[in-house]
Amino acid sequence: MLTFSCAGPLAAQVVPDAATLYQRHCASCHDGGNERAPSHEALRTMSAERVLAAMETGSMITMANNRSAAERRLIAEFLSGKTFSNDLVTKPSPQAMCPATGADFDPASGPQWTGWGANTSNNRFQDTAAAGIAAADVPRLQLKWAFGFPGDLQSHAQAAIAGGRVFVGSWGGKVYSLSAASGCIHWFFEAAAAVRSAVSIGRIGAGSTARYAAFFGDGTATAYAVDATTGTLLWKTKVDDFPVARVTGSPRFHNGRLYVPLASGEEAAGALPIYECCRFRGSIVALDAATGKQIWKTYTIEEPKPTKKNKVGIQLWGPSGAPVWSSPTIDEKNNALLVTTGNNYSDPPSSMSDAFVAMDLDTGKILWARQMTAADAYTAACRLPDKTNCADSNGPDFDFSSPPILVTLPDGRRALVAGQKSGIVHAIDPDRRGETLWQVRVAQGGTMGGIQWGSAADGSNVYVAVSDIGRIMLTYSNNTDADPKRGGGIVALRLESGERIWYAPPPGCGNRRRCSPAQSAAVSAIPGVVFSGSVDGHMRAYSTTDGKILWDFDTIRSYQTVNSVPGQGGSLDGPGAAIGGGMVFFNSGYPTAGGMPGNVLLAFSVDGK
Structure with missing residues (x-):
């Protein structure tokens, strides 16, 4: 059995060189005497294809699944010292594309299931x-x-369904518009990182400029609008600058606005003892759906402040976390946006983590919040042997997703x-x-x-x-x-x-x-x-x-x-x-x-x- 370790979270699809990838994600096991991880020298006797197979279908799946396809291939070539016989091709072939019809996309021409919850x-x-x-x-x-x-x-x-089409994102960062009947590709769009959110469809503009747009977010906390007929980019907006911020929940289109939920990977990143845990703040961002310009942004937590230093002398921050992992719900009766939130990452715990939260649709003002689990500050360190960056409250990680x-x-x-x-x-x-x-x-x-x-x-x-x-x-x-x-x-x-x-x-x-x-x-x-x-x-x-x-x-x-x-x-x-x-x-x-x-x-x- 071939076992080796190349773990770590995938942020954006900017691929480092092979040696950097190896040192960052693999060397601690393969150069560290781990008996389950073959040495670099042993791996050089294998083909690049065999090393890649271990990462994609063998014993290495758990550690390698957060690496992109390009990164996995670079690591395999570096470890084996050999190149692949075939290049990685991700662009759809001409045969996979739908025949051109010239017809505009009309979501009213068939049933819809758009966004996350239909x-x-x-x-x-x-x-x-x-x-x-x-x-x-x-x-x-x-x-x-x-x-x-x-x-x-x-x-x-x-997947999202509208107008006889299926819209779907991918781990590789491509978003596709497919024929619901046959699966042929009407268009595809390259985002900057993995697209996990479901696509929402909405009509923007007026008169001769009116069109239907497809909205989604990616793993770099960027929101996008593309023409739903052609896939042409209309706008993209960076909705959070925190390094591991991401859009996981599906953006919600409503009355000309796009409401984007923000989560992060800091719960995992914060487990490292040398990491200044933690400073991410969950939020909802309201954008003008026609232009991508921000109308308001409401955080689920106050600004983190320095708290204490951990046992290796690294500054800690808090409160933090309370991400929004899921798609918002619209309450038209109360003109409210309704969301659920995740756990805190660091002490002190806050009052709007693990909670239902209502915000005013127009202004983002918090109308009320109802917390379901208090004192839930948690990072991955809390389940690991080295608990240096596990909060003293050591919460159960009972967030809402x-x-x-x-x-x-x-x-x-x-x-x-x-x-x-x-x-x-x-x-x-x-x-x-x-x-x-x-x-x-x-x-x-x-x-x-x-x-x-x-x-x-x-x-x-x-x-x-x-x-x-x-x-x-x-x-x-x-x-x-x-x-x-x-x-x-x-x-x-x-x-x-x-x-x-x-x-x-x-x-x-x-x-x-x-x-x-x-x-x-x-x-x-x-x-x-x-x-x-x-x-x-x-x-x-x-x-x-x-x-x-x-x-x-x-x-x-x-x-x-x-x-x-x-x-x-x-x-x-x-x-x-x-x-x-x-x-x-x-x-x-x-x-x-x-x-x-x-x-x-x-x-x-x-x-x-």
């Missing part, structure tokens, strides 16, 4: 007419086409519902400053959830998938693998009371490698059916009546893709299914925290037609 309420629910699929059709879903992301090890940006869902209850009251990594589902009253309506525990909770990327709600119930990934520390790395026997399941709760209607346990991993039964991915629903993906590689459809599995597709396989890129399925985590126009689209491939790599977007229809 609508401004973030309920991840599509009615039968827009879905084009009834509950009785679901057992007949078959693969219609697969699209491959070249050079990528993960497929972690949710699920967006709030705004629903109307049968009695006319409204509720804001979200699951937390604590394993608790909360329902609060948005008309009474976040007053608690009910709280129900459905999972054990943990640093990977609990409840991770989001739930779905129809008029009666909220459907909550359980993550509860068990993290197994690796003795030769700061990374973790997943426990194949822990996590998973899905539960239905009554919206008005939190009463449990049913629970469906996870089927289990069996003997599959790099497997977890955890159901961390966002949930999606249509009348009678709820879709939930699993780290075990399966997408399953459950009856909303009793939780019975109606359809089960195992994505772990190779695919002949419509763009002729070698395709491989993997774990399902992060994004959920997007449903519309008689089709279901979802990603496969998510090696983080012990999952299986993959690089495909899969499209399903009834009988594959």
